Amino acid sequence: MLVTQKTKALFLSSFFLSSAFFSQAHNVSKGYEKPTDPLVAKNLEEWQDLKFGLFMHWGTYSQWGVVESWSLCPEDESWTQRKPEHGKSYNEYVRNYEDLQTTFNPTQFNPQKWADAAKKAGMKYVVFTTKHHDGFAMFDTKESDYKITSPKTPFSKDPRADVTKEIFNTFRKDGFKIGAYFSKPDWHSNEYWWSYFPPKNRNVNYDPKKYPDKWENFKKFTFNQLNEITSNYGKIDILWLDGGWVRPFNTIDPDVDWQRTIKVEQNIDMDRIGTMARKNQPGIIIVDRTVPGKWENYVTPEQAVPEQPLSIPWESCITMGDSFSYVPDDHYKSSQKIIETLIKIISRGGNYLMNIAPGPNGDYDPVVYERLKEISAWMNINESAVFGTRSIAPYHEGDFYYTGSKDQKTINIFHIQETPDYKCPSYLSFSIPENFNPRSVKVLGISAKIHWKKKMNKIEIQLPSERKNLKYATVVQMIQ
Known part of the structure; x- marks a missing residue:
């Protein structure tokens, strides 16, 4: 790919108009707004210096080695495939999936081992899935019993049961910026997928305008969980909000396939959430993925690298293996491929958020540590050309x-x-x-x-x- 010497404005325009890129599962939204809060601007500038971060998708689903959350979704997409041995009907499958809570016991959990390996490999920030779309909280929420600290979960008896707290405290101590991934949709919540109606797709399964009290309860539930995360877990630098279909209806981009599936208003009141998060965590970067406006402080192409430089803050989230979630015998990218991807990303002005998924035992596959060790050797020589640079x-x-x-x-x-x-x-x-x-x-x-x-x-x-x-x-x- 040969990049010609055009203005960055043209790079940005060309990137946004790329139909190939919009075909990605999570596209980059149009209409970026530069943050005006000086503390956010400072944090964002520091974050752009970091270049290389660690993403971790982890939950009860790791026990089955299936895609994170998506097998609960009724949509007939490749990533929602269910294994027959886990349930002969959709309802049986959901019950069995949710019962994974009762067997989740990752006794080999050791966040210091992760932090040590990631730091040596040059990673400088971490984003952890505090709650994915399935609604299982990997933190000690008071809003739900579907959580890792519930007595229903065997690991709750472990003093390290609040894994979000353990991960954040460990990585923060080692100098990492801390990012909290949180799914706005919650497929376990009766306020989002109301049991009165069957779910049809990833979206809320009722019309919030017809049932405003129901939707208001979901908004309060979401607000309260995000208040817990931004109040009870120390300094957090990034709030990484996934599930872009939960959005004001007037922000839908009809050029994007998955956004055309949104048929009802799902305004969750990001102004209220964002104001609360900034009060709890002054200067926090908020990433309301794919929803244009003041709460999408940087954009997040997924499993892809823009072909041209961008003049706005951005981050490619790409898996080390083939999957965001743990899969036995996953195919992990070579260290050379990872280094080449990092080089392409930073030359175009972005950050590389590389996902590594812990297994059900609470640790990475051994090959992950081999890769990180090899990357570390290269970083030791070349880090001055990577960190704190710009395109x-x-x-x-x-x-x-x-x-x-x-x-x-x-x-x-x-x-x-x-x-x-x-x-x-x-x-x-x-x-x-x-x-x-x-x-x-x-x-x-x-x-x-x-x-x-x-x-x-x-x-x-x-x-x-x-x-x-x-x-x-x-x-x-x-x-x-």
Whole structure:
């Protein structure tokens, strides 16, 4: 993919008009509004410096090794497939799914082990699923007994039962920014999927305008749970709200397939929620996914990377395996693929939120730690070209990707090959921005002197034999 040197406004316009990108399950919404709260702006700027974060989808569903929550949804989509051995009818399936609460006992839960591995790999923030669409709370809510701390859940007897608190406290202690994922829809709540009617799809199964008291109860339930999360769990930097179909009806984008399924008003009063969250957590970033306006402080393409740089804050959430939830024998991406994805994302101005799903025993697959260790070795050499950087022209040319320091006095050029086994070539030639005159050029990870020359706006480099030790990518760093 070759990115031409156009203005960022054109990049943004082209990105938003991309029909291919809108086909993603969770698209990027139109109409970004820059936050005006100075504390939010400061937090957002700091978050953009972090570049690499850890996402964790975890719940009772890990015991079955099925997709998170979606098998409860009556929609006939590929990700909602149910296994016959878990129920011969939809209603039996739901009962058996909800009974997973009574066997959930992740005794190997050790958030310090996760934090240690993630920190070494260069991850600097964490987003954890406090509650997914199935409504099972991984925190000690007072609004429901469908939670990990309920006596119905075996793990409730463990002193670490409030896993959200344990995860947040552990990662915060190790310097991570803390993000709380929360699903606005709740398929367990009788105030959202009312038992009087069968659910038809992901949306509320009654008309909130016909039953305003019912909807008001759901709004209070949601508000109270988010008040608990933002009041009782220490400093939280990001409130990551999923389930974009719960939204004001007038915000629906008819160009997006899944938004066309929304037939009723589902205004949950984000102004009230957002005001409360900011009162509890001054400066908190709020991500009301796919709902344009002041409560979507950054946008979140899912399982995809924009093909061009964006001038707004954004984050790609991408799984290390094939699934967001734990699946036995999942196929995990290679460390080279992960590094290449990170390079593409940061060269286009985004953050990479990589999802790793704990299993029912409370730990990652062993291969996850192998990947994180390999990424750590690369980060130890190249971190100065990753963190605190921004996109800079020419962004991407051929096998080369660019980042720059915020003062634009340093430019980093990443060379990748997208082959199974990276081999650093003996010669590199690439463009640099006009009027950029480097006074020093080095290749990160190579101690020998580098021979280079500048011709017009091109840099030519001869690399020594030491280059053979470089893995995944070669990073050239130039200082003006």
